[in-house]
Amino acid sequence: MNYSSSDAQKRNTEPIRHYNPRSIAQYYRYRPWLAIFRSLKIIFYFGVFILQLILDKWFNQEENNKQKRAEQLRKILTKLGPTFIKVGQALSTRPDLVRKDFLEELIKLQDQLPPFDTKIAFNIIEKELDLEVEDAYKEISSQPIAAASLGQVYKAVLHTGEEVAVKVQRPNLLPVITLDLYLMRLASAWVAPFLPLNLGHDLGLIVDEFGTKLFEEIDYINEGRNAEKFATNFLGDDEVKVPCIYWRYSTHNVLTLEWINGIKLNDLEGIKKAGLNPSDIIRVGVTSGLRQLLEHGFFHADPHPGNLFALTDGRMAYIDFGMMDQLTEETKETIASSVVQLINRDYEALAKDFVNLGFLTPETDIRPIIPALEKVLGNAVGQSVGDFNFKTITDDFSELMFEYPFRVPAKFALIIRSLVTQEGLALSLNPDFRIVEVSFPYVSRRLLMEESPAMRKRLIEVLFKDGKFQWERLENMIAIARSDRQFDLLPTASLGLQFLVSEEGDYLRRQLITALIEDDRLHTEEVQRLWTLIQPEFQPQKLFNVALQAIRQLAIS
Known part of the structure; x- marks a missing residue:
């Protein structure tokens, strides 16, 4: 029998929860003791940690204690709960912001977290599904096989024989998250005036974007719908696998989906043992990521090693669709053209694309920014596309943000995080990997082959400058596109x-x-x-x- 997401909703009378900063602020304004108690706990943990870092510096113990302090930071974030764990996970993908020893510990927050009691988890399953555990599942593991910031996963078998993964949300998650987001928003208002304008200006908006995505992520009905939309986008693609959702056994707090037997993308030895070519896995990962951004506009915003698997048949499997985002057609087209402007080193056109994408305000005078872009991005691209990697761009570009009025739109914070994470995964499989060796041919091929009027317009804009046809650009695009074996x-x-x-x-x-x-x-x-x-x-x-x-x-x- 087939069940839809509406069937699952009927069994769960709790409405889908949306992030609303005003409602949250109003709630805690009349309950100040909750905010005060939580604030004191956060201040105590981080205050002690910062004091220890200062003492290490005073007594020249920084080198001796750096591993110890990194472990302490991970444990503090874990103790403070899911909101801070999610912040730690986001920072774990930013080697440009976090030093290496801390980074290695923060990466453990992706899938090495303590589970909660299985008895509590089974009680949640029974309450949510209105079924005894043994009536819902023929078999289910006695302990979780994975624990994450928002829930944990059990392996089970349905009575119809299908192997499934059962995600159970951590208890009392919503009150903890709402309080932390309220405090973060308050803190952003206090901290913003002390930051450079381009960094502090949108700090509250960044917290709101984080809150919106976090609320979407804790709604498993929303995640199931995202998975089905993602699967529809890749329908007929023999290189991407998406698990199917079993709606009869899914609610806002429990999600039952197809079990995936795969190898984590950061397990190079496992990938080689399975007879897979790491370069092929990288190509599939990068190409599927670009298709999400430039074709579908619906992209996976949390592609860390716990959410991506290589299958033995060479396919890439995506799981965990809680954190997704949607791009407009105009944004997709502008991203594609900006990549080509970068290839062609047309920094004036690139600056205009930055305005269209929201990195610069429309009233910004781009004339002094153009030579700065040429200096930073010209060095990053180097003499050939093989010298380029995305982390180089983020490292060098961050320096520009202190000198010019650049700002990162909240939506692009997720895109940047996704790209940096994917590149990091690719580099773990092949240290010599360069993301543009796959992305430049893909973008060139897409512009040359796209039949939509909007993309044709972008191609014409790229090929003509000041009314003159740019012969070298056409040569460059064709040469780069031909390096893609699918072109x-x-x-x-x-x-x-x-x-x-x-x-x-x-x-x-x-x-x-x-x-x-x-x-x-x-x-x-x-x-x-x-x-x-x-x-x-x-x-x-x-x-x-x-x-x-x-x-x-x-x-x-």
Whole structure:
């Protein structure tokens, strides 16, 4: 029998909970003792920790005690509960902000947390499902197989024989999270004036974004819907696996989903033992991540090693869809074009894209920023795309934020976190990996092959500057796209020709004719370079197949 998410909701009368800072503030305004008690506890833990760091510095014990202090920080965050654990998890993906010894301990917060009592977990299951545990599951592990910040997971078997994972939320989670978010918001208002304007300006908004995502993450009905939407986006993709949801055994606080037998992405030895090529795993991971950002606009914002698995058949499995986000079409297009502007080192166009994406306000004078971007990003890109990695960009770019009015929109904090985490995972499999070796070909291929009018417009904007056709840019894009083994030039050329002869392509036709004869000369040299570049693709059989397909399409139309 099939069950929908609405069936699960009917069994749980508690409404879906949404983050509302005003309502939370109003609630605790009349209960100040709760906030005071919690604040004193937080201040005590961190006060003692900071005092110990100061004493280490005074007595030259920093080196001797650094591992001890890193462990202390992890334990403090764990004791303070789920909100602070989530903050620690976010920091664990920022090697540009956190020193290495602390980073190694914070990474343990991703999937090495103490579980709560199984008896309590089973009571929650029975209350939520309105079933005895043995009636819901034929078998279930006596202890959790994993414990995370918001819940823990048991392995079970349904009476119909399917192996499943059962996620059970930690008890009394909502009151703890709401109080911590209230205190964080208060603290952000006090701290913001002492920070540089570009960092402190949106501190409250960042807390609100964090709160919104945290509330979404603790609603397992929302997570189940996210998983199904994600699976729909990758329907027919033979490289990505998404577990199915068993709605009959799922509520806001319990989620039953397909069991995944896989290898964690940071387990290089396990991946090699399974006969898998780490480079192929990296390619699948990066390409699927780019598809989320630039095609679907619906992306997994928490891709840490506990949430991504390599399957023995070479597929990538995603789990834990609590933290997701959605991008607009315009944002997707602007991200794609900004990557190409970076390839082409067009820093003026890149600065304009930063304005469109919200990193700079519309009234910002970008003229003094352009040379700064060229200096920082030019060094990061280096002489070739192989010299580039995303962490280099975040490290160097953070320096610009102190000198110019850059700010990180709350949504992009999640994107940056996702990209840095994915690159970190890839580097753990291959220290020589460069994210652009996969991403640049993908973005170039997408711009060249995309049929949507909006993306065509972006391509034209990239290929023309100040009314002049940029021959080198087209060469560069084709050369980079051809390094992607999934790129086939002939179908792309066919799409381009169809567009050129269409009514919509009138402007581009006129511009290309002008480009061929601009500066009072025929640009035969540029055309010859392009032909040399693409000639290997024009094989007789391929040409015949493309021509046949074009004839069929004309016949249909």
